[in-house]
Amino acid sequence: MSAATYRPQDVAGYVEVHIEPGPVLEAKGQPLGVVTGIFGQSRLRVTVSGEAGHAGTVPMGLRHDALAGAAEMTLALEAIAREHPDDGMVGTVGRMEALPGAVNIIPGSAAFTIDMR
Numbered sequence: 001m002s003a004a005t006y007r008p009q010d011v012a013g014y015v016e017v018h019i020e021p022g023p024v025l026e027a028k029g030q031p032l033g034v035v036t037g038i039f040g041q042s043r044l045r046v047t048v049s050g051e052a053g054h055a056g057t058v059p060m061g062l063r064h065d066a067l068a069g070a071a072e073m074t075l076a077l078e079a080i081a082r083e084h085p086d087d088g089m090v091g092t093v094g095r096m097e098a099l100p101g102a103v104n105i106i107p108g109s110a111a112f113t114i115d116m117r
Contacts, residue, residue, distance in 0.1 A: 039088065039117040046073065052100060052108030063106055067098040070110035077114060091116040 016035070025033050050066030074093045081091035092115045098107035
């Protein structure tokens with residue numbers, strides 16, 4: 001056993017002190033909060049496949065725009081999280097990339113991250 005560890009029978013409890021990373025306590029006008037639970041987080045990377053094409057010549061009805069699909073998935077994630085406020089559910093897309101990434105090309109691939117709990 002390391003000299004820096006405590007024996008379980010010598011410990012009555014544990015206190016973790018840190019600054020709240022969100023706005024909840026401030027909005028409630030509370031200087032201090034007590035943690036009563038913990039959430040597990042999931043972090044995912046999603047890739048959406050479509051079909052690249054010239055933006056000026058492919059009619060809207062024939063497009064398979066990967067970025068448009070990724071945007072719809074992002075909005076769905078937000079809607080699902082908002083439907084469960086009592087569960088404390090949150091969902092965030094923090095990064096999104098469309099390829100090939102040219103102004104006049106319909107994205108053939110899009111990738112984004114999901115952070116949720």
